Amino acid sequence: MEWEGCTPQETIELAVPEESMDTAEFEMLEAEPLEPMDISYASQNPFSSDTSSYLYQIMPRILKIIPGIMKLLKHFNWTWIGIITSDDDSLTFVRILKERIEQNGACIEFIEIFSQINPLSDERVVQINENIKKSSTNVIVGLFNREDFRGIILREKLQKIPGKVWILISEMDYQVIYLWKGGYKNSTLLVSRVKKNIPNFLKFIREVKPIMFPNEFTADLWWTALCKKNCPQSIKRSCRFEGQIRLYPCDNAHFANSYYIYNAVYALAHALRDMLFSGSGQTTAWNGDRRTLSDYLPWKLHRYLKNVHFKNVLGEDIFFDENGDLPMEYSITNLIFLPNGTVKPEIVGSYKPYAAPGKDFTINENMIVWEAAFTQTPPESRCSQSCAPGHRKLTKEGKPVCCYDCIPCPSGEISNETDMDNCMKCPEDKWPNEKRDVCVPKFISFLSHEEPLGIILTLISIFFILITAVLLGIFIKYHDTPIVRSNNRNLSYILLVSLMLCFLCSLIFIGHPDEVTCVFRQTAFGIIFSISLSTVLAKTITVVMAFQATKPGSKLRKWMGSRVSYSIIFSCSLLQVLICLVWLGTATPFPHQNIHSEIGTILIECNEGSAIAFYCVLGYLGFLAGISFIVAFLARNLPGSFNEAKHITFSMLMFCSVWVSFIPTYLSTRGKYMVAVEIFAILASSSGILGCIFIPKCHIILLRPDRNNRKYMKQNSEANRCIFRKGK
Structure with missing residues (x-):
């Protein structure tokens, strides 16, 4: 009988007489309905995704080539694709291919579908050509079968459109090679199954007599291979069909299917052998020269065919996968169109669906001949140009x-x-x-000793330290002169030393912040400055008390000793020390990397720990400066040649001006510039006190010694003499 689903030339017939079946076998047939079973080298629907457990394909469904197409597109980074196909079962292939393309981030610009059955009108032909010409894609995937080639390729000349890469998918690869020619462009890649030759097959064809195979197909094949006029003389023979017109050339390209037919025949033969040598083969019976096998039923043979596994004459493993397909390879062929009108197929790559990852796809770009119309090779196919890094x-x-x-x-x-x-x-x-x-x-930013700003501030600080030291030396050297003694030389010494320390503490702010410097920066500055301002306040109060003590009956004369001045300095400074201790005990300053304030920069700075404590320290200094300014301002017009009240007034005015302007500037800056602002405030306010109070005295000491004597002192008020006696 003939198995369902096969054409006569694709079917292997098995004679299974019904009379050879026993009762048990008929019962099994009734219990389990028979399914048609095909073993074919070509699927009747190669684009179908349906699988049947009773269909065995030596040539797998072409759907298996989709992953290979995706690897080819991905290799060349082609993301803008066009598709052209007929309205037959290949639409299933197109649907799955479209899904895979979109899943991989690529896009379809157009899908041109033409009718396979109805004749194409001239308008439709022009429309398809114009759409492809106007498209921006450079890569077109074409799915064609044998009918499509005559209706589209030869008639519409699509491949003559310049600047397009054609990826052709077809089972009839020899038709593609010989029908797709005649002045066409290069850049055509044909994806088809690998062609393999069976040893001695051509020898068999040459020696066989066509009379042994009356079938028309066999005779046609024999005539094509051996009898055509352009065949070599070595294989020409007398041909019964020589007068007929044939289309195929004389080579072995169209014998590619013989390999798959060979595998189909041997797969069935091995399955029959396995069944014969199994327990089922014991019911074999002979009927003359013909062997009748009652067990040769599709439902019995199916189990053996499903598990068949053997090596063919080429040493390859032949077996069927879970879908009934034979694992096979696909070749990627570059069709090179020569000037003489011939086509030279050059295999440039392969796809092996069953190979290990990384070894399943190969492509040799150097072997591909691209069309001259492309400005770069391999050509690009993108809707938009690539976005560069950044x-x-x-x-x-x-x-x-x-x-x-x-x-x-x-x-x-x-x-x-x-x-x-x-x-x-x-x-x-x-x-x-x-x-x-x-x-x-990120750039690390802090006020370092090596950068210009740090160097300048360091030099200024050292300069004022030296100036202060020189002034202290002058006052020590001329400590017995009236101008030094009249202004309470001990308080002057304390003030000069504290100012020297103020200049020195500004150096703590320069350099990489660490735990020690962050702790001592603000606290040392706050305490030392409080000593300086307390000393200024003590000097101011001393001037006022000295003037009041000269009035008749004044009780302040007994308070003119040095204890009052020292008490003022100690008590005012102690309060600042307590504020700093509370600050350190509750929220100790620490080094901090500020990564958000400046773009691309890490600011290494000291986190003050508590902004409230920091502004309390500054506020207390402002309070002392304000009291000193008020008292000095009220005493500025008191008589006396060496009255310091005027100088203290100016010094405190400068001090307050500097620190009032410091606060908004400090809050509006970040990083090393914030530190530089605070250093500038320290240097400016300290130098203001130093310059306003001590420079005028040094001017008299060094340049006007005539005014620095007792005679000049006696000419002044009693208040100056009282201050003079206190200065002793």
Whole structure:
């Protein structure tokens, strides 16, 4: 009987007489309905995704080539694709291919579908040609069967359109090679099954007599291979069909199917052998020269065919997978169109669906001949140009995802690959470079001793330290002169030493912040400045008390000793010390990396721990300066040649001006410039006190010695003499 689903030339017939079946076998047939079973080298529907447990294909369904097509597109980074096919069962293939393409981030620009049955009108032909010419894609995937080639390839000349890469998928590869020619362009890649030759097959064809095979197909094949006029003389023979017109050339290209037919025959033979040598083979019976096998039923043979596994004459493993397909390879052939009108097929790659990952796909770009119309090789096929590193894709509204604009990465983010959908944020300690394609370490910023600003502030601080030391030396050297003694030389010494320490503490602010420097920066500055301001306040109060003590009956004369001045300095400074101790005990300052204030910079700064404590320290200094300013201002017009009240008034005015302007400036800056502002405030206010109080005295001591004597002193008021006696 003939198995269902096979054409006469594709079917292997098994004679299974019904009379050879026993009762048990008929009962089994009734209990389990028979399914048609095919073993074929070509599927009747090669594009179908349906599988049958009773269908064995030596040539697998062409759907298995889709992963190979995707690898080919991905290898060349082709993301903008066109598809052309007929309206037959290949639409299933197109649907699955479209899904895979979109899943991989590529896009379909167009899908041209033409009728396979109805004749194409001239208008439709022109429309398809125009659509392909106007398309921006450079890669077109074409799915054709044998009927399609005459209706589309030869009639419409699609391949003559310049600037297109054709990826042809067809089981009839020899028709593609010989029908797709005649002035066409290169850049055509044919994806088809690998052709393999069976040893001695051509020898068998040459020696066989066609009379042994009356079948028309066999005679036609024999005539094509051996009898055509352009065949070599060595294989020409007398041909019964020589007068007929044939289309195929004389070579073995169209014998490719013989390999798969061979495997189909041997697969069935091995399955029959396995069944015969199993327990089922014991019911074999003979009927003359013909062997009748009652067990040769499709439902029995199916189990053996499903598990068949053997090596063919080429040493290859032949077996069927879970879908009834034979594992096979596909070749990628570059069709090179020569000037003489012939086609030279050159295999440039392969796809092996069952190979290990990484070894399943190969392609040799150097062997591919690209069309001269392409400006670069391999050609590109994209809806939009690639977004360079440092940019990201922004999809155009209403367009496919492959059509996009390239925009720079936002601040703090990079993209280190082409065509990135999103930019990546840099770690907190890094920042994008200028191109925004690499995260580089952020610039570390602090007021160092090596940079110009740090050097200048250091030199200024040292200069004022030296100036203060010189003034202290002058006052010590001329300690017995009236001008030094009249202004309470001990308080002058304390004030000069404290100012020297103020200049010195400004150096703590320069350099890399650490735990020690952060703790001592503000506290040392606050305590030392409080001593300086307390001393100024003590000198101011001493001037006022000295003037009041000269009035008749004044009781302040007994308070003119040095104890009052020292008590003022100690008590005012002690309160600042207590504030600083509370500050250190509750919220100790610590070094801090500020990564958010400045773009691309890590600011190494001291976190004050408590802003309230910091402003309490500054507020207390302002309070002392304000009291000193008020008292000195009220006493500025008191008589006396050496009255310090005027000088203290100016010094406190300068001090308050500096620190009032310091606060908004300090709050508006960050990093090393914030530190520089505070250093400047310390240096400016300290130098203001130094210059306003001590420079005039040094001027008299060094340049006007005639005014620095007892005679000049006697000419002044009693208040000066009282201060003079106190200065002793």
